[in-house]
Amino acid sequence: MRLVTLVLVALLALVHAELWFGSGGVSRVVDLSTKLRTQRAANDTARERNARMTAELNDLKEGLEMVEERARFELGMIKPNEIYVQLAAPQR
Template structure:
Protein backbone atom coordinates (compact mmCIF):
# COMPACT_ATOMS: atom_id res chain seq x y z
CA UNK A 1 0.00 0.00 0.00
CA UNK A 2 2.84 2.37 0.83
CA UNK A 3 4.45 1.73 -2.60
CA UNK A 4 1.23 2.65 -4.41
CA UNK A 5 1.02 5.89 -2.43
CA UNK A 6 4.62 6.79 -3.29
CA UNK A 7 4.05 6.03 -6.99
CA UNK A 8 0.88 8.14 -7.02
CA UNK A 9 2.66 11.03 -5.28
CA UNK A 10 5.52 10.80 -7.77
CA UNK A 11 3.06 10.90 -10.69
CA UNK A 12 1.23 13.82 -9.10
CA UNK A 13 4.54 15.64 -8.69
CA UNK A 14 5.40 14.96 -12.34
CA UNK A 15 2.03 16.27 -13.53
CA UNK A 16 2.39 19.43 -11.43
CA UNK A 17 5.92 19.94 -12.71
CA UNK A 18 4.71 19.76 -16.31
CA UNK A 19 1.68 21.93 -15.56
CA UNK A 20 3.58 24.76 -13.91
CA UNK A 21 7.12 24.68 -15.24
CA UNK A 22 7.25 23.07 -18.70
CA UNK A 23 6.97 24.82 -22.06
CA UNK A 24 3.23 24.14 -22.40
CA UNK A 25 2.57 25.09 -18.78
CA UNK A 26 0.42 27.73 -17.19
CA UNK A 27 3.05 30.48 -17.26
CA UNK A 28 3.67 30.01 -20.96
CA UNK A 29 -0.07 30.05 -21.70
CA UNK A 30 -0.46 33.29 -19.73
CA UNK A 31 2.41 34.90 -21.63
CA UNK A 32 0.95 33.80 -24.96
CA UNK A 33 -2.48 35.18 -24.03
CA UNK A 34 -0.91 38.51 -23.14
CA UNK A 35 0.94 38.58 -26.46
CA UNK A 36 -2.26 37.67 -28.29
CA UNK A 37 -4.19 40.52 -26.65
CA UNK A 38 -1.44 43.00 -27.50
CA UNK A 39 -1.36 41.80 -31.14
CA UNK A 40 -5.15 41.98 -31.44
CA UNK A 41 -5.07 45.55 -30.13
CA UNK A 42 -2.29 46.50 -32.57
CA UNK A 43 -4.26 44.90 -35.42
CA UNK A 44 -7.38 46.87 -34.48
CA UNK A 45 -5.40 50.13 -34.45
CA UNK A 46 -3.82 49.31 -37.82
CA UNK A 47 -7.22 48.42 -39.26
CA UNK A 48 -8.67 51.75 -38.08
CA UNK A 49 -5.71 53.64 -39.55
CA UNK A 50 -6.10 51.82 -42.88
CA UNK A 51 -9.81 52.67 -43.01
CA UNK A 52 -9.08 56.33 -42.23
CA UNK A 53 -6.41 56.51 -44.92
CA UNK A 54 -8.64 54.81 -47.49
CA UNK A 55 -11.34 57.36 -46.72
CA UNK A 56 -8.87 60.23 -47.12
CA UNK A 57 -7.66 58.84 -50.46
CA UNK A 58 -11.25 58.54 -51.69
CA UNK A 59 -11.98 62.12 -50.58
CA UNK A 60 -8.86 63.40 -52.34
CA UNK A 61 -9.70 61.58 -55.54
CA UNK A 62 -13.27 62.83 -55.49
CA UNK A 63 -12.12 66.34 -54.62
CA UNK A 64 -9.65 66.45 -57.49
CA UNK A 65 -12.30 65.27 -59.94
CA UNK A 66 -14.63 68.04 -58.77
CA UNK A 67 -11.88 70.66 -59.11
CA UNK A 68 -11.01 69.43 -62.60
CA UNK A 69 -14.66 69.43 -63.68
CA UNK A 70 -15.14 72.97 -62.38
CA UNK A 71 -11.93 74.20 -64.03
CA UNK A 72 -13.05 72.76 -67.36
CA UNK A 73 -16.65 73.95 -67.19
CA UNK A 74 -16.36 77.37 -65.61
CA UNK A 75 -12.85 78.45 -66.57
CA UNK A 76 -12.42 76.63 -69.88
CA UNK A 77 -9.13 75.08 -68.77
CA UNK A 78 -7.62 72.20 -70.71
CA UNK A 79 -5.05 69.53 -70.05
CA UNK A 80 -1.80 69.60 -72.05
CA UNK A 81 -2.25 68.13 -75.55
CA UNK A 82 -6.03 68.42 -75.25
CA UNK A 83 -8.23 70.12 -77.83
CA UNK A 84 -11.49 71.83 -76.91
CA UNK A 85 -14.37 71.32 -79.31
CA UNK A 86 -17.57 73.27 -78.71
CA UNK A 87 -20.75 72.72 -80.64
CA UNK A 88 -23.09 75.63 -81.05
CA UNK A 89 -26.81 75.03 -81.50
CA UNK A 90 -28.05 75.57 -85.03
CA UNK A 91 -30.63 78.38 -85.40
CA UNK A 92 -33.17 78.44 -88.17
Protein backbone atom coordinates (compact mmCIF):
# COMPACT_ATOMS: atom_id res chain seq x y z
CA MET A 1 0.00 0.00 0.00
CA ARG A 2 2.83 2.38 0.90
CA LEU A 3 4.60 1.63 -2.40
CA VAL A 4 1.48 2.51 -4.40
CA THR A 5 1.21 5.82 -2.55
CA LEU A 6 4.86 6.65 -3.25
CA VAL A 7 4.46 5.81 -6.96
CA LEU A 8 1.34 7.97 -7.20
CA VAL A 9 3.06 10.90 -5.43
CA ALA A 10 6.05 10.54 -7.79
CA LEU A 11 3.77 10.56 -10.83
CA LEU A 12 1.93 13.60 -9.47
CA ALA A 13 5.28 15.38 -8.97
CA LEU A 14 6.27 14.51 -12.53
CA VAL A 15 3.00 15.88 -13.91
CA HIS A 16 3.40 19.10 -11.90
CA ALA A 17 7.00 19.49 -13.07
CA GLU A 18 5.84 19.20 -16.68
CA LEU A 19 3.04 21.69 -16.00
CA TRP A 20 5.36 24.31 -14.52
CA PHE A 21 8.58 23.79 -16.45
CA GLY A 22 7.63 21.91 -19.64
CA SER A 23 7.32 23.24 -23.17
CA GLY A 24 3.58 23.82 -22.78
CA GLY A 25 3.81 24.95 -19.19
CA VAL A 26 2.59 27.96 -17.31
CA SER A 27 5.54 30.18 -18.27
CA ARG A 28 4.90 29.55 -21.97
CA VAL A 29 1.19 30.32 -21.57
CA VAL A 30 1.98 33.59 -19.76
CA ASP A 31 4.50 34.52 -22.47
CA LEU A 32 2.01 33.80 -25.26
CA SER A 33 -0.74 35.72 -23.45
CA THR A 34 1.52 38.76 -23.24
CA LYS A 35 2.38 38.50 -26.94
CA LEU A 36 -1.31 38.11 -27.78
CA ARG A 37 -2.24 41.28 -25.84
CA THR A 38 0.54 43.20 -27.60
CA GLN A 39 -0.57 41.98 -31.03
CA ARG A 40 -4.23 42.79 -30.32
CA ALA A 41 -3.25 46.33 -29.32
CA ALA A 42 -1.25 46.69 -32.54
CA ASN A 43 -4.22 45.35 -34.54
CA ASP A 44 -6.60 47.82 -32.88
CA THR A 45 -4.23 50.69 -33.70
CA ALA A 46 -3.99 49.54 -37.32
CA ARG A 47 -7.79 49.21 -37.55
CA GLU A 48 -8.26 52.75 -36.28
CA ARG A 49 -5.67 54.06 -38.74
CA ASN A 50 -7.34 52.22 -41.60
CA ALA A 51 -10.75 53.60 -40.62
CA ARG A 52 -9.36 57.15 -40.55
CA MET A 53 -7.72 56.67 -43.94
CA THR A 54 -10.93 55.22 -45.42
CA ALA A 55 -12.95 58.17 -44.08
CA GLU A 56 -10.40 60.61 -45.47
CA LEU A 57 -10.45 58.88 -48.85
CA ASN A 58 -14.25 59.00 -48.96
CA ASP A 59 -14.18 62.69 -48.02
CA LEU A 60 -11.74 63.37 -50.84
CA LYS A 61 -13.85 61.45 -53.35
CA GLU A 62 -17.08 63.16 -52.29
CA GLY A 63 -15.29 66.49 -52.02
CA LEU A 64 -14.21 66.36 -55.67
CA GLU A 65 -17.72 65.41 -56.72
CA MET A 66 -19.14 68.29 -54.71
CA VAL A 67 -16.66 70.73 -56.29
CA GLU A 68 -17.60 69.51 -59.75
CA GLU A 69 -21.32 69.73 -59.01
CA ARG A 70 -21.01 73.25 -57.62
CA ALA A 71 -18.92 74.35 -60.62
CA ARG A 72 -21.54 72.96 -63.00
CA PHE A 73 -24.59 74.51 -61.31
CA GLU A 74 -23.23 77.81 -60.05
CA LEU A 75 -20.65 78.61 -62.71
CA GLY A 76 -22.15 76.80 -65.69
CA MET A 77 -18.92 74.90 -66.39
CA ILE A 78 -19.04 71.99 -68.83
CA LYS A 79 -16.62 69.24 -69.78
CA PRO A 80 -14.97 69.05 -73.22
CA ASN A 81 -17.26 67.53 -75.89
CA GLU A 82 -20.27 68.02 -73.64
CA ILE A 83 -23.43 69.88 -74.64
CA TYR A 84 -24.93 72.13 -71.99
CA VAL A 85 -28.71 72.44 -71.99
CA GLN A 86 -30.53 74.63 -69.50
CA LEU A 87 -34.28 74.47 -69.12
CA ALA A 88 -36.09 77.45 -67.74
CA ALA A 89 -39.28 77.16 -65.77
CA PRO A 90 -42.30 78.49 -67.69
CA GLN A 91 -43.45 81.93 -66.64
CA ARG A 92 -47.04 82.35 -65.52
